[in-house]
């Protein structure tokens with residue numbers, strides 16, 4: 001009994017310590033004055049994290065949009081409401097599926113890569129040697145990756161939604177024969193810039209923040225061994241994905257609840 | 258002549274194992290100081306303590322009179338600009354070429370134009386005999402070559418204090434001779450202060466102005482190279498002549514092997 005309490009206490013202290021360490025890392029990384037050298041580093045990471053994630057995001061978006069179109073059509077057509085298919089597809093994508101599915105894919109594709117990269121840098125003393133060359137790894141390694149992730153993910157989520165909506169229209173209009181004018185104009189009438197597009201953007205920004213933070217923290221504080229890095233990579237994907245889903249619930253309550 | 262690094266009553270432990278117990282050690286400005294000691298005694302750890310990458314549990318470490326241990330982050334990075342550390346593992350950036358590895362600290366800290374930078378990097382590479390390898394990736398180097406590139410990188414900013422962790426490991430007799438001369442030349446021409454950690458006792462004693470021998474958590478002997486060579490302390494005699502049995506244990510602390518076997 002006492003042992004258990006002790007263990008819970010130890011765990012919570014560990015947890016708070018880790019949170020503190022992670023917070024410190026973030027603060028140190030974020031408060032660096034940007035210069036053009038830094039912007040170039042961010043640009044490079046936008047390529048690594050954002051551009052290289054594009055294929056998986058676009059392909060996934062296309063399939064999800066088409067499935068959504070087909071399922072939606074089958075339900076709506078039995079009420080004779082297939083004209084609303086556009087609205088249904090667009091709203092579910094912009095509000096939920098776009099940000100969430102993109103975040104999950106991003107955690108798997110870019111988050112894991114970040115953790116492994118930073119973890120290996122640490123394990124091979126590259127980070128140590130950088131420190132001894134008076135180059136702050138928080139500013140040189142962590143900060144550009146952080147900003148690149150936070151900048152790219154909302155764009156990726158938006159592109160995901162766009163191609164998925166197109167996939168939905170492909171099924172609904174080109175295959176099932178809904179009137180194309182109806183599909184698009186009903187959609188346009190019901191999608192609200194603030195309620196749908198802006199809120200979706202907020203969601204994906206928050207998700208991106210959490211994913212890159214978790215990924216970089218796990219990489220930077222990974223045990224310097226092969227097993228340590230593989231464990232950290234797994235932890236990044238699992239923790240980031242769960243946090244995204246939980247945060248989505250909270251944000252949805254705040255925005256639409 | 259002043260002391261560039263002063264270690265005062267410093268203690269440090271890794272997990273349960275105490276590595277240093279009230280260590281006092283000075284590194285004289287402009288001199289080459291050698292630190293010798295058996296493997297695993299904490300020589301690399303000592304260099305990292307001086308570089309502020311580890312914090313002692315008590316005591317203090319001063320670099321040019323300023324405390325490394327209590328320095329704020331920004332202050333510490335200012336001090337590190339004046340230090341160079343050759344890592345035991347080399348720690349090159351594998352995704353960069355040899356040239357870019359050596360150029361890295363220069364690009365980070367100076368505004369040199371590209372031609373000047375190129376000349377400087379090539380000079381550094383020439384001094385370690387690897388100018389011809391500048392376009393190789395760091396992953397394409399042999400162990401000994403990698404360490405020489407790391408040496409070129411560590412000296413790129415002409416630091417005040419150069420710390421060499423095993424500079425001769427993996428070097429053939431020729432490059433060893435070149436490196437010895439390089440370390441001495443750097444020290445004389447640029448007025449650097451050098452700390453050399455090495456197991457190649459005879460070679461190090463050739464260039465060192467002052468020598469510390471570490472064992473058992475403290476300094477067991479110190480003095481000029483000649484003083485160390487003529488010192489008759491049995492621990493020192495064993496270490497310098499490389500004898501397996503003697504007062505200095507070769508084994509990492511453990512219970513008796515025969516007893517362990519018998520217990521099974």
Ligand SMILES: Nc1ncnc2c1ncn2[C@@H]1O[C@H](COP(=O)(O)OP(=O)(O)OP(=O)(O)O)[C@@H](O)[C@H]1O
Nearest residue numbers: 271272276294295296297298299300301302303345
């Ligand atoms: N990251 C670490 N965590 C825990 N213990 C460590 C760590 N690094 C080193 N040690 C321990 O600290 C002790 C000193 O290590 P250090 O690398 O300083 O030895 P060294 O004198 O440089 O040895 P060598 O001559 O073999 O390079 C060793 O006993 C080692 O087990």
Ligand SMILES: [Mg+2]
Nearest residue numbers: 300301302345
């Ligand atoms: Mg060592």
